[in-house]
Amino acid sequence: MRTMRKQIISLTLALAILPGSVYAQTAGLGAAGELVDPDVLRVCADPANLPFTDEKGEGYENKLAQLVAEKTGRKSISYTWFPMVMGFVRNTLRANRCDIIMGYAQGDELVQNTNAYLRAPYVLMYKKGGPLEGVETIEDPKLADKRVGVVQSTPPASNMAKANLMKKAKIYDLMRDTRFTHSPAELMIKDIESGEIDAAVVWGPMGGYFAKQMKADLAIVPLTKETTGSRMIYRITMGVRPSDQEWKRTLNTVIRENQPAINKILLDYGVPLIDEQNRPITE
Structure with a gap:
């Protein structure tokens, strides 16, 4: 990211x-x-x-x-x-x-x-039809015991910290030369599908694109309802x-x-x- x-x-x-x-x-x-x-x-x-x-x-x-x-x-x-x-x-x-x-x-x-x-938001991604169905904010109690992926030093990381989600979080590198490695959004989607993480928060244009390219059956929820922390839009x-x-x-x-x-x-x-x-x- x-x-x-x-x-x-x-x-x-x-x-x-x-x-x-x-x-x-x-x-x-x-x-x-x-x-x-x-x-x-x-x-x-x-x-x-x-x-x-x-x-x-x-x-x-x-x-x-x-x-x-x-x-x-x-x-x-x-x-x-x-x-x-x-x-x-x-x-x-x-x-x-x-x-x-x-x-x-x-x-x-x-x-x-x-x-x-x-104008676009960060998005929350998770498997459709699972235990996170209906979650629309980082503060939702359903995320409390879940492992959530987030890119290092991006705005959602501070919101996740306030929601006490960082202890179990999986952190993805912010600065990466994508000529030689995958985009963090692509890695996140693979990790959700494999069960390595339960959900991920990522910049919307990246999440939306890679979910579409990978034909991933994921909910992609715009984070437009956050009430505290860093802005998501x-x-x-x-x-x-x-x-x-x-x-x-x-x-x-x-x-x-x-x-x-x-x-x-x-x-x-x-x-x-x-x-x-x-x-x-x-x-």
């Missing part, structure tokens, strides 16, 4: 009415102080981090990059590959080797965030350099005008989208 981060910023009315082919003329090397390539969408990405990105172009952020390239009139897409670990932003976006991180959680000062295109944005104001506004326009198409991409990957009232988005 990757460390969570933040967003917010508004659109400009002028860019909102421009067609995609014109966006590129207003946000590129010609924009004062900006180093954004006007012809190539230069993406900073992890080479082996499904469901987000991979070198084969099979992640949903790869698909989002294709949409952004099309809508901004870019002729092609290029990738700067670097594992999503400490130093990712410094060695990619901040080094001017690329111009956009396709998925970045709202609020980190290392990047400038666009408006959010995705995050907005995901695109990340750009703080100096690239025009580029940010261009991307905000693309997001606003293409949200239904973005939702379709995400839902096809099993991402559990929710709206501002925490209701599931299904289309």
